[in-house]
Amino acid sequence: MNAPIDLNLAQSTCASYGNRPDALLEILHDIQEHKGFVPQADLPVIAKALNLSRADVHGVMSFYHDFRTTKAGTVTVKICRAEACQSMGAMALIDGFLAKRGLKLGDTSDDGQITVEATYCLGNCAMAPAAMVNGKLAGRLNAAKLEKLVAEAGQ
Amino acid sequence: MSVTVWVPKDSAAVSAGAHEIAVGIELIARARGLDVTVKRNGSRGALYLEPLVEVETASGRVAYGPVEANDVESLFDAGFLTGGDHKLAHGQTDEIPYLKNQERLTFARAGLADPVDLDAYEANGGLAGLKKALGMAQGDVVKEVLDSGLRGRGGAGFPAGIKWKTVLDAPGAQKYVACNADEGDSGTFADRMVMEGDPYLLIEGMIIAGVATGATEGYVYIRSEYPDAISAMKAAKAVMEKRGWLGSSVGGSGKVFNLHVRRGAGAYICGEESSMLESLEGKRGIVRAKPPIPALKGLFGQPTVVNNVLTLASVPLILDKGAAAYKNYGMGRSHGTLAFQLAGNIKRGGLVEKAFGVTIRELLEEFGGGTMTGKPFRAAQIGGPLGAYVSEDMLDLPMDYETLAGAGAMVGHGGIVVFDESVDMAKMARFAFDFCAIESCGKCTPCRIGAVRGRETMDKILAGVDVAKNVALVEDLCQVMTDGSLCAMGGLTPMPVLSALKHFPQDFDRAPHAVAAE
Numbered sequence: 049m050n051a052p053i054d055l056n057l058a059q060s061t062c063a064s065y066g067n068r069p070d071a072l073l074e075i076l077h078d079i080q081e082h083k084g085f086v087p088q089a090d091l092p093v094i095a096k097a098l099n100l101s102r103a104d105v106h107g108v109m110s111f112y113h114d115f116r117t118t119k120a121g122t123v124t125v126k127i128c129r130a131e132a133c134q135s136m137g138a139m140a141l142i143d144g145f146l147a148k149r150g151l152k153l154g155d156t157s158d159d160g161q162i163t164v165e166a167t168y169c170l171g172n173c174a175m176a177p178a179a180m181v182n183g184k185l186a187g188r189l190n191a192a193k194l195e196k197l198v199a200e201a202g203q
Numbered sequence: 204m205s206v207t208v209w210v211p212k213d214s215a216a217v218s219a220g221a222h223e224i225a226v227g228i229e230l231i232a233r234a235r236g237l238d239v240t241v242k243r244n245g246s247r248g249a250l251y252l253e254p255l256v257e258v259e260t261a262s263g264r265v266a267y268g269p270v271e272a273n274d275v276e277s278l279f280d281a282g283f284l285t286g287g288d289h290k291l292a293h294g295q296t297d298e299i300p301y302l303k304n305q306e307r308l309t310f311a312r313a314g315l316a317d318p319v320d321l322d323a324y325e326a327n328g329g330l331a332g333l334k335k336a337l338g339m340a341q342g343d344v345v346k347e348v349l350d351s352g353l354r355g356r357g358g359a360g361f362p363a364g365i366k367w368k369t370v371l372d373a374p375g376a377q378k379y380v381a382c383n384a385d386e387g388d389s390g391t392f393a394d395r396m397v398m399e400g401d402p403y404l405l406i407e408g409m410i411i412a413g414v415a416t417g418a419t420e421g422y423v424y425i426r427s428e429y430p431d432a433i434s435a436m437k438a439a440k441a442v443m444e445k446r447g448w449l450g451s452s453v454g455g456s457g458k459v460f461n462l463h464v465r466r467g468a469g470a471y472i473c474g475e476e477s478s479m480l481e482s483l484e485g486k487r488g489i490v491r492a493k494p495p496i497p498a499l500k501g502l503f504g505q506p507t508v509v510n511n512v513l514t515l516a517s518v519p520l521i522l523d524k525g526a527a528a529y530k531n532y533g534m535g536r537s538h539g540t541l542a543f544q545l546a547g548n549i550k551r552g553g554l555v556e557k558a559f560g561v562t563i564r565e566l567l568e569e570f571g572g573g574t575m576t577g578k579p580f581r582a583a584q585i586g587g588p589l590g591a592y593v594s595e596d597m598l599d600l601p602m603d604y605e606t607l608a609g610a611g612a613m614v615g616h617g618g619i620v621v622f623d624e625s626v627d628m629a630k631m632a633r634f635a636f637d638f639c640a641i642e643s644c645g646k647c648t649p650c651r652i653g654a655v656r657g658r659e660t661m662d663k664i665l666a667g668v669d670v671a672k673n674v675a676l677v678e679d680l681c682q683v684m685t686d687g688s689l690c691a692m693g694g695l696t697p698m699p700v701l702s703a704l705k706h707f708p709q710d711f712d713r714a715p716h717a718v719a720a721e
Binding site for chain 1: 214215217218219250251253386387388389390391392395427428429430431465466467468469470471482483484485486487488489503544545546547548549552553575584588618620621622623626631634638641642
């Protein structure tokens with residue numbers, strides 16, 4: 049968690065997109081893929097490179113659900129709570145999964161093991177309920193299957 | 204001779220273990236000394252059978268599914284490499300009624316080959332539309348699309364040809380094609396299946412749109428929840444650039460078309476066209492007021508064709524076979540086919556492409572086979588989270604833009620989510636407000652505040668507090684949101700709420716003690 053913040057990455061990422069302001073989402077995605085989140089310290093660097101205000105960059109960061117300001121847990125679970133998944137019991141699945149860990153949606157466990165987030169549709173609606181565990185899509189879930197996937201991802 | 208076995212790499216199939224099955228088949232074949240080549244295709248669309256393993260035999264491709272990892276050994280034992288019988292056997296893939304009874308135009312190639320094999324794409328009829336378009340005058344290409352009656356498949360149903368003509372006629376130094384692949388509606392996955400399973404089709408459609416309107420730069424905005432679609436589109440783009448179908452001289456025609464693949468970042472609102480344009484410009488996905496329309500002032504303020512994936516993916520066939528061939532499908536003013544998506548609590552979920560005019564019942568019962576749980580059907584939501592809930596007595600309505608609109612519902616993007624009798628429709632109405640509150644861009648007050656107030660009021664109804672008074676308040680609030688919102692997010696959130704109230708009023712009639720605080 050306390051690794052030195054690499055400002056060069058922000059700078060070089062911006063440069064790789066020709067410092068074009070319209071590439072801001074791509075830039076934030078790329079930085080997050082490398083660092084696991086987008087550090088606050090990177091925002092002024094990005095703003096300068098793209099000739100935007102820091103407020104512009106912060107505004108974009110905070111608008112989109114994907115971008116994180118802190119590191120996620122070792123395992124990130126995105127559980128779908130949209131209608132198709134609800135029709136197959138997603139709400140009970142989510143409630144059970146959270147209650148077992150004493151977490152709320154959006155929380156990261158104290159030991160940094162797991163982050164649980166809500167998502168609204170993963171495009172796997174014919175195989176509901178669906179979730180994404182560390183970027184891997186899963187379908188036809190039940191509590192046992194989800195626990196197994198989370199355990200595998202944590203190893 | 205090596206036997207070819209197809210295992211889909213569509214993300215839905217993979218979510219049910221397709222990768223493990225592909226590996227398992229290779230391992231067991233090797234252990235048994237059998238000459239097997241495992242190839243990866245897109246999904247055929249019968250998602251209830253995924254992972255659907257196909258074997259190329261003397262009598263055509265035969266199908267087995269849904270295959271689980273521990274079925275692989277028994278498939279070998281049953282002689283599946285020569286089409287042997289097995290409890291998961293379905294005979295020839297093309298003869299599976301679910302697939303055979305469809306009218307596949309856009310999805311004609313779905314699952315036939317490796318999605319990024321450009322030669323296979325061309326051998327199966329791909330690029331024919333683009334080649335024709337390159338030899339035609341711009342106005343003639345636009346006229347072909349106009350004459351086909353193709354309407355926007357994203358939900359609004361606006362005639363695609365009129366948009367294209369507006370862009371063609373608009374003055375502008377730089378014109379753009381922006382493909383909306385931010386398929387955020389629950390119950391929809393057709394865009395994803397095009398991008399993962401037949402990415403060249405979408406790119407071909409975008410190039411045709413560019414050639415027809417004079418747009419030389421194309422952007423496809425894909426939601427980040429679809430990582431496999433993003434990588435398939437990037438891979439397809441690279442091949443088309445290498446083979447000269449993208450770049451400075453499309454197919455040697457001297458016409459320019461460059462493609463950019465862009466990722467969304469988890470905002471549902473960016474499926475709204477003006478919000479998507481803002482996002483493509485690197486900004487917050489805040490809805491723009493209209494006018495000006497994007498066809499005149501779109502991306503970077505320039506004339507822009509904004510179309511959904513399925514709209515653009517319908518275009519190559521229209522150019523290839525002609526407007527009349529496409530227009531002959533459908534009913535009324537809804538021409539052609541729609542890729543319906545059967546989702547949620549349904550036995551045979553998947554993609555069903557049919558001409559407009561098919562009834563909801565045919566889709567849900569003949570194709571879908573009823574509910575997954577086997578409990579009685581209660582409701583279906585058609586057209587995504589902003590679409591109406593329909594009840595049993597509405598199932599004989601034909602799927603057609605005007606008919607559904609007349610019944611207070613909408614076709615939308617063609618997704619149908621089924622619920623059995625266990626659904627609580629008052630909770631679904633609350634969820635519609637909840638979703639709107641979470642995903643509203645915040646620009647207009649009716650949507651930003653209305654969604655929150657709606658959720659609060661639904662909580663009171665759920666708790667049985669002053670039900671009649673609060674239902675009246677919800678109805679009044681819905682009127683304000685419908686009339687006063689800037690875009691469909693706030694404007695259509697009332698549709699699921701009011702349809703639930705209208706068709707399932709008993710669910711709202713709650714005694715004060717009926718519900719514990721949730």
